[in-house]
Amino acid sequence: MIRFENVSTTYPGQNRAALSNVNVDVEKGEFVFLVGASGSGKSTFLRLVIREARPNDGRVYVAGKEINRMASWKVPALRRKIGTVFQDFRLLPNKTVAENVAFALQVIGKPRSHIAAVVPETLELVGLEGKGDRMPDELSGGEQQRVAIARAFVNRPMILIADEPTGNLDPTTSVGIMKLLDRINRTGTTVVMATHDAGIVDQMRKRVIELSDGTVVRDQSRGVYGFQH
Numbered sequence: 214m215i216r217f218e219n220v221s222t223t224y225p226g227q228n229r230a231a232l233s234n235v236n237v238d239v240e241k242g243e244f245v246f247l248v249g250a251s252g253s254g255k256s257t258f259l260r261l262v263i264r265e266a267r268p269n270d271g272r273v274y275v276a277g278k279e280i281n282r283m284a285s286w287k288v289p290a291l292r293r294k295i296g297t298v299f300q301d302f303r304l305l306p307n308k309t310v311a312e313n314v315a316f317a318l319q320v321i322g323k324p325r326s327h328i329a330a331v332v333p334e335t336l337e338l339v340g341l342e343g344k345g346d347r348m349p350d351e352l353s354g355g356e357q358q359r360v361a362i363a364r365a366f367v368n369r370p371m372i373l374i375a376d377e378p379t380g381n382l383d384p385t386t387s388v389g390i391m392k393l394l395d396r397i398n399r400t401g402t403t404v405v406m407a408t409h410d411a412g413i414v415d416q417m418r419k420r421v422i423e424l425s426d427g428t429v430v431r432d433q434s435r436g437v438y439g440f441q442h
């Protein structure tokens with residue numbers, strides 16, 4: 214589903230590579246944690262998957278297509294297949310919860326009847342039934358992240374990318390968010406999540422890919438946050 218072949222990339226004006234000769238293969242339906250110190254390259258990895266960044270060397274394949282060579286006009290179609298969730302939620306503050314989720318479908322031209330049917334369904338899936346008319350600032354951080362996940366998932370993407378989705382949440386709330394991401398993964402969606410949250414990684418026992426200074430130093434199935442011999 215996601216394949217990195219000898220991927221290296223350096224940001225303009227930097228002399229150190231953000232990623233260096235990375236080889237990773239993520240199968241459809243996998244759940245992968247990306248771990249590593251701040252600046253190790255996790256966000257850069259995720260940005261390459263949605264073609265927000267491009268490699269200087271090597272190839273990135275998503276769903277069988279080499280996306281760094283893809284024509285720009287095809288990039289929106291690629292991004293439609295990938296839901297994204299961030300630490301800071303990124304909700305539209307002047308839209309209600311339901312409108313935030315609906316907006317993701319409006320911008321891709323889905324018919325109103327479809328939107329009217331799937332938005333309440335998705336809000337229920339993420340545990341926000343009855344809260345569609347609230348404004349984002351009337352919700353807790355955990356609830357706001359559920360809205361962001363609903364928005365990312367409402368179009369049933371093949372891949373869900375999450376960059377520190379529990380970074381602003383307390384441990385109990387984080388567990389709820391992880392249960393939700395796990396449920397989404399069980400529907401067949403491939404999930405790649407960058408995190409510093411050792412407790413969560415140790416609890417979930419999913420595949421762990423560790424980056425250090427832009428290189429993969431560990432790739433472990435049913436892994437833990439810190440390496441154990």
Ligand SMILES: Nc1ncnc2c1ncn2[C@@H]1O[C@H](COP(=O)(O)OP(=O)(O)OP(=O)(O)O)[C@@H](O)[C@H]1O
Pocket residue numbers: 224225227229230231249250251252253254255256257258
């Ligand atoms: N827009 C940018 N311009 C220049 N250098 C950048 C840019 N974004 C990241 N970098 C550099 O690339 C390297 C990898 O950064 P990246 O953000 O991918 O790390 P990260 O593992 O996600 O860190 P964090 O855990 O702090 O989010 C770092 O050395 C960083 O300083």
